[in-house]
Amino acid sequence: MPTFESFRLPDAGEGLTEAEIVEWHVAVGDTVAVNQPIVDIETAKSLVELPSPYAGVVTQILVEVGTTVDVGVPIIVIDTDPGGAAAPAPDAGQASAAVAADADAGGGPATGEAPAKEAVLVGYGVGEQASARRARAPQPGSAAPSGPAATIPAAAPAPAPAPTSAPSPAPRAAVSTPAAPAAVTEPQRAHALAKPPVRKLARDLGVDLDSVNPTGPGGIVTREDLLAYSNNAQVRALATYPDDAGWLSQGVVSADGRQTRVPVKSVRKRTAEAMVTSAFTAPHVTVFHTVDVTKTMKLVARLREDREFADVRVTPLLIALKALLLAVDRHPEINASWDDATQEIVYKHYVNLGIAAATPRGLVVPNIKDAHRLGLKELAVGLAALTATARSGRVSPTDMADGTITVTNVGVFGIDTGTPILNPGEAAILAFGAIRDQPWVHKGKIRIRSVTQLALSVDHRLVDGELGARVLADIAKVLMEPAHGLVWG
Template sequence: MTTMTEASVREFKMPDVGEGLTEAEILKWYVQPGDTVTDGQVVCEVETAKAAVELPIPYDGVVRALHFPEGTTVDVGMSIIAVDVSGGAGGAPVAAPVAEVPAQAAVQTPAQAPAAPQEQPQAPQAEAPQAEAAKAEAAKPVGSGRQPVLVGYGVAASSTKRRPRKGPEIAVSRVPDTVQAELNGHGGAPAVRERPLAKPPVRKLAKDLGVDLATVVPSGPDGIITREDVHAAVAPAAPATQAAPVAEPVPQVTQAPVPTPAAVPAPSYDTARETRVPVKGVRKATAAAMVGSAFTAPHVTEFVTIDVTRTLKLVEELKQDKDMQGLRVNPLLLIARALLVAVRRNPEINASWDEAAQEIVVKHYVNLGIAAATPRGLLVPNIKDAHAKTLPQLAESLGELVSTAREGRTSPAAMQGGTVTITNVGVFGVDTGTPILNPGESAILAIGAIKLQPWVHKGKVKPRQVTTLALSFDHRLVDGELGSKVLADVAAILEQPRKLITWG
């Protein structure tokens, strides 16, 4: 068998697919070890805090290893896939993601060691260069020449190699400090201690309960510790599961068998009555952004209830216009146009607050954000330079924006640089609300449900199409007068849509 050389293997690292992102979750792998890939071929789909993105590989070659399984959150800059670009078939592919260990560690696979570990006599006076390198590597301080691995999984040496997690000759386990010290004190071979594999929520649970993850027996796939494992570790262990004293000498340490359900007392509460959903990706980013916005910008919200009967009639007329054929024409289109006109009449509303410079930054362009509810959470993509678009162009951009968001294909770039936002809560039958500002913006307009209601029209009570608008704004740079003018202008246009001509 031809051996794969280090020079022929290219490691593809998790890129920063959006401005300032630090991590991404691998949603799906499209390739497996042994598959042939070409430059530009999509190999996986990842979810960031802003969007789901497909990643193309920049190499031609054969996949040798997938370093992380689906569902794993990986730091930007970490290698996620190894590709042999030599053009040969050498090197056995790694069939499953494994943990990283220092390349110099004195642990040999069966293919490297001609005999079992217990048959090798110890030679303290003539240690192999690999063993000396392992000791030198272990002596390095954390952060010296190392790079981060999975979120919360600690660090690994920058020069690494992959090996199967399980082998017929030797198995490396997570050894408690007390056992490790006893092994080293009695001359046994030092065990390589890996940082336990667990997701951040599980690590927090263990910390809250005072559980050392190194002592927890994992039951999840690929040796990942689950919430149930942590809860089981809190309960008193059965006598049969207590570790026996380690005899001398101990040539190797193996993974303890997973206790049977009868050996682990069940939690005292009924877990079937609750469902816990990890907060990550878009939902995590949205939560952080909303908290930051709510407690940074002093919000003020104003409301106005208006008659939009004429606007709805104009919508029906535009649907029949030949210049609007094939485009999405609905009330949101005219509301967006009304807001753009109001912003042009009151440009100070289209601004942001620069805390570091203590300046108000007035934008001379409008990137109109449209809040969209998707299965992945709330997204706020924006239409770049919406102020410069004609009504058909605006309709086309709105249609593309909504369709892309619903399909979960909104790019990170589409959600950056917004200046003012519209959120339509009326589609859920809600009359109005007090929307929170999108971070970095000074105003957001909420549209309530449009309902047929009794309304005084031309001196008589008649059934009219009525809705309520709500405008939230940052009171540091938008005072009550400016906010009221903008809201009044939007209301006036929607009550009398001909103002789109006279004001536009």
């Protein structure tokens, strides 16, 4: 017989307590396999794709898109034995007697709850879990049940012409009649009243007169009413912005169209909390350095033509990441964190190199695991994979866990530099600015060189000014002269 399995929302990682349903990939009636992606959820850290733990047929989707659900709450029901024999049903005589007894006992007409409960489980038999939900299934004016369960109410249609002697059809007539008043109240203003000049002006302005609130005598739309409505519509148009990321659609627009309020949740909420905690817990100090990276740009051009790097993307950021790893190797004490609970400094003997990525859902910082062990090409492969994952919006909590030091590439937006805020739990973050051709004193002469600005923010509890300056200076040396990497590496 059919076997119904409820899939409860799992903890997607690191003790998260809730998630929002973003998109269902299946519908009721679909056949699913084990590990087939069935739903996207957004946690406080990332967008996660959940696979099905069961194979079978989807019978119920319990949570709508946009709903935030606690971990452990059922979100979908799957019949894992859809081809099994149905549970034995009572014969027609017993069913009719049960319906009649229910009506005589004052439990409602024959077309009340009992048939609706049976209709919920058409073709599947009766199970405890389904019966617990039956009370919510009947809705006023709902369609008559069909299939095997419909045999109970089907016995009553014959007396329909005589409502006084057959209780079953009477409630159906009573249920359908309330729709009549709604039909009467619907056409309150079939057509707006307006003088011909006002109607012509409405056509010229492209305004539907029926949508204008009339203030003239007898409910007539005046010229002033029309112009006020048109001006308001123009304000709405001017106050509307492109919504490529979809964040405006998640909010509520004010009556005048000048504001949209969007609830802070999931990734953006987590980002805000983390940044506030970092900014007001760790004392930030930022050091800056302007660097001639002309030789780095020449190296990038050569690597792009090298067959060893033909299948990966080589950018100046790749060289900056390698420079940071070399600097950490020379100054390992910067690769640390402050444990406030135990009042200890934790020095990391590995580098999980984070890359700050701006996504439509907020800032995420996935990291390249054990980046200190990677050569330049392996680092390029890891950077490409991380970038693709971040852009897809499907960064998992594991990708962002246990970062030790971070780079934020503000130069990709054409920004020279900034004062980056530390990723919580880390002691340093490097901002890599835009590379520009500009006048520079080179070998005693003014030349046009490729120049960028670096900014290193550090946790001053762990990193003093001298250590921060030495680390930034070493990064700059590698970018100015990549050959240093051969010596230090």
